[in-house]
Amino acid sequence: MSVNSVFPQLEQLLPRVSKPIQYVGGELGAVVKDWDDTVVRWALMYPDAYEVGLPNQGVQILYEVLNEQPDVLAERTYAVWPDLEALMKENGVPQFTVDAHRPVKAFDMFGISFATELGYTNLLSALDLAGIPLLSADRTDDDPVVLAGGHAAFNPEPIADFIDAAVLGDGEEAVLEITGIIREWKAEGSPGGRDELLLRLARTESIYVPRFYDVDYLPDGRIQRVVPNRPDVPFRVSKRTTMDLDAWPYPKKPLVPLAETVHERYAVEIFRGCTRGCRFCQAGMITRPVRERSITTVGQMVKEGLEFSGFNEVGLLSLSSADHSEIGDMCSGLAEQYADTNVSLSLPSTRVDAFNIDLAQELSRNGRRTGLTFAPEGGSERIRKVINKMVTKEDLIRTVVTAYSNGWRQVKLYFMCGLPSETDEDVLEIADMAHEVIRAGREAAGTKDIRCTVSIGGFVPKPHTPFQWAKMDTPEVIDGRLRMLKQAINSDRSLGRAIGFRYHDGEPSLIEGLLSRGDRRVGAVIRRAWEKGGRFDGWSEHFSYSRWVESCAEVLPGFGVDLDWFTTREREEQEVLPWDHLDSGLDKDWLWQDWQDSMSEFEQDDCRWTPCFDCGVCPAMDTEIQIGPTGKKLLPLTPVNNLRVPA
C-alpha cells in the first residue's frame, strides 16, 4: 500500500498561515525515501513548534540513526500552530510529516520526544489531527504504535492512556531494537496484531507498555500498588544507557532548516550524564553515569558537521560542559583550528569558577564578549547546601569580578525560587548578591558601564530526584517572594539600574508540577484542558492557568484528589510513587537519604573525583563512568583552497 503526499492539499492552505516555510521541509540533511522500499516506518515528533523542535538533538540523532538503515524510513513532524490547525481541520488535511508530507497515521511507529511535560496537550492535538484515536485502548491494527521518549517519559503515567509505550533513557540503540522487533513481527505476517507487538516490546524489559499494568489506589487517594496484569511482562522497566559515545557520533548530518529556528548552530554533545548531584536536577539524576565523548571525536564531529551544514556557530553541549576532563585542550584546540574563520564557539557555561572564564576567554578570542551566564541557583549559602550546589558567595563574586575585569560587560545569573525549605530571606539574598556583583564589578572594570541580569525560574519537583517527595509552594507565595526581591533589588537605585530582573510567575510551574509528578488520573485533566483549547502550554501567550485549574476542578474530585494534593503536598517515605515501577537505576533508599541530607544541609560530592556514594545506577544498569583524559590533542586543520561541491 503506497501512501500519498498531502502536500497538494496543504499547499492551498499555506498562503493563509504565518511562516509557511516551517511546514514545507526541504532542510539540508532531510531524507526522503520511497515508501514501498522500506519495511519499518517511523514518524518522529517533537511536540512543539518547528522553530523549537527542529534543533532538538534527540530527534535529529534518532532520525539519522534510523534512516541509515536501508529498510527503515524515518520522517519528522512538529506541532502546527493554531492558525494551520484550524485550516487543516476545516479542509480535512491530516497531521503530516515535513519530509515527504505523508500522513502520520500511515506509519508503524509514532515516536514523540518529551523534553517537558508542557508538550502533552500538543500530543493530543497531533493525534487528533492525525486521525489516531486519543486513547490507546481505542486504537486498531491500522494505527501506529504511539511511543513516548525523552526525559518526561521517566514518568509517563499522566499520558499513560494516550500512549501505547514509553522508552526510558538513551534512544539510539532502543529505536534500532524496536525496529528489529517490528521487522521480525511483520516478516512473520504480524501475528496477533497490535497486542502481540506491544507484548513483544514489553518483554524486552526496557519498554514500558502502560496497558499491561494496573494501578490500585488506597481510600485516601494514594497509590496502593502498580502491578503487571499479565504474566509475561516485568514488574519494573529499566532505562536505556548508551555506552561509548565515540561509537555513536551523531548527528553527522545535522538538519539545516530554511526557517529561522531558536538555535542555528552545530551542536555536539561532549558528554552525557552528570554527577554534580544538584538535587533539583532531573537530567543529572536520570542520565547517570557520566560518559564522555573523546576530544578527537568531538574535533572530527565539529569539522564534518560544519562542512556539511555551513553553520558558523558551534555549541559544545552537556549538562555541565566545563567538567569534561579535556575541556581545556578541547576549547583551545578548536579556537586554534577556527582562529581565522568566522566560526564562533560557545560553551553553555553554568559552573561558577575562574576556570570557566579562562575557557570563555579562549572561545571568544576572535569575537565579541557578549555575555556570560552563571547558575548559582540559590540565593543563600544555606539554600545552596540544600540543593547541593556547592559554591560560596565569595567564589561567585570573585568569578564575576574576573569576568568584568577581563572585558565582559554583561553577566547573567540564574536562580530558582520555590526550593524546598526556602524562606523569604533565602530569596532576598539574591538581591544582596546582585548588588555586591555590581559594586565589585564596577570597581574591577573601572567603569559604571556593566550590567547583570538576574533570571529566576520556578522550581518544579521532578520524579527520580531527591526532591520527588517535596511539596511545592503556591503561586501566591512564589509571586510574593518575587515581588519582594524586585523591591530589594531596586532599593538601591544606583545599583538597581544596572540589574535586569527576569522571572516566570508561579502559575505555570505549579501546572508543570502537576504534570511531572502526576499519576494516571491526571490524564483526564490533560484531556479536559486540551478540549478546552489548551495548546502550546510552554508558551506564555498560549498557557492559561485558569483553564488548567478549571480542568482539575472538573475531573479530579471524582477521584477524591485535587490540584493541591498533587503539587503542594509533601510525600512520605513509604508512599508508592507513580513512577516507582520505572527504574532509572537510582536506589530509592539512596534518594530518600539524599532528601534527608538535603534537609540537614549536608552536601554530597561528585563520584568522578571522590569515592562512589552508592546512588545505585552503575550496578543496577551494568554501566560505569567513562571519562578521560585521553591525552590526545586537536591538530591544525588544512586550509581549503578550492570550491567544494557538496554531495
Add this chain to the structure above:
Amino acid sequence: MVQRLRLRYAKRGPLRFTSHRDFARAFERALRRAAVPIAYSQGFTPHPKISYASAAPTGVGSEAEYLEIGLQAPVDPEQLRVALDAALSPGLDILEAVIASEGSLADRIDASRWRLELFEVEPKAALAAVAAFNEAQEVLVERMTKQGRRSFDARAAVVRCIVTEEADLPSGAMGVPCAIIDLVVRQVTPAVRPDDVLSGLRVVAGLEPPVPPRVTRLAQGSLTAQGDIVDPLDADREGAGIGGR
C-alpha cells in the same frame, strides 16, 4: 575584493515559501558549505559581501532573482554556480553566474514579468476581469504595510495584463479550469505586487479565485519600449571578463 559575480537564481516548488530572510541565511551557509572565498566588509562585525536585487514576496515562485557577491580570490563562474547550487536545498537553484561588468544591477532592473495561475477560475471570467482592469484609469486597492492599512493605485504601474491562451493545463488537478495571466509591472513606490493586481481584479470585476493563485516571477530587468524585459545580466555577458574594479 578581487572579483564581483552576479547570479540569477530560482525559488521553486515548495521552497517558494522561503522568505527573503530565510534565503539570505541559507545562501550564507551555502557559501561556507561550498568554501566560496567570499569577501567580508571591514569592521567589528564583518559581513559577507552580498547584495540582492528586489526579492520576490514569500510564497511567490521565481525564475529570475538576482544577487551580486564580492570575492577575495577569483573563481570560475560556472564552477561557482555548480558548487553553490549543490550547496543549497533543491528548489533554491542557482541558474547562472557571470562576472560583473561596470554599472550596478539595480540600475538595470525596473520591471518584472509574472505568471499568475488562477485555479478553478474559468478563463472567460478572467478575461472579463482583466479587460475591466485594463480599461480603468485607476484601480485603488488596499494592503497592510508596516505603516498600517494603505490605499494606493494598482493600475498605473501595470504595463501588460493579459489572459494567455495556453493549450496545456498547468500543474494542478486535471479537468479543473485554470486561467493564466501574463503580467508585466513596473517597479514603483509603493510597490505594486501581483497580489495587488489580484486585489484590483476583485475590485473592478469581483473576481475571487476560490483557491490561492500560484504566482511565479518569470523575468526581471529593464523595460523596452515594446514592453519586453531585458535580462540584467546581458550587459555583463557582452562586456565579459572585466573582473571587478
